[in-house]
Amino acid sequence: MTIWIDIAALDEIPQRGARTVRTAQGCVAVFRTFDDRVFALDDRCPHKGGPLSDGIVHGHAVTCPLHAWVFSLETGMAQGADAGSVATYPARVEAGRVLIDAERLMGRRVA
Numbered sequence: 001m002t003i004w005i006d007i008a009a010l011d012e013i014p015q016r017g018a019r020t021v022r023t024a025q026g027c028v029a030v031f032r033t034f035d036d037r038v039f040a041l042d043d044r045c046p047h048k049g050g051p052l053s054d055g056i057v058h059g060h061a062v063t064c065p066l067h068a069w070v071f072s073l074e075t076g077m078a079q080g081a082d083a084g085s086v087a088t089y090p091a092r093v094e095a096g097r098v099l100i101d102a103e104r105l106m107g108r109r110v111a
Contacts, residue, residue, distance in 0.1 A: 007099065027043035042087045046085070
């Protein structure tokens with residue numbers, strides 16, 4: 001059985017924007033897309049450590065603000081010629097609240 005952590009109201013995260021969740025292992029970025037889907041990924045680009053939560057959200061992807069790497073919000077994989085990925089965490093919206101899988105969030109490792 002999955003235990004979910006309530007992060008925020010969906011309306012507290014701007015469309016095409018993000019909020020961060022701080023954990024003992026580092027930050028997780030929670031993104032809201034134009035179609036009100038939510039995704040959670042590590043908030044640190046593997047290339048130069050840029051904060052993905054400060055990136056530009058387009059479709060179901062985010063562009064790192066430092067060096068323009070584009071990451072799929074669904075898979076965490078970098079798009080294009082450069083290889084790389086960030087961890088993703090199950091997230092959902094229920095009754096207008098954003099929830100993240102507690103076990104996966106607390107079990108994450110520092111890169």
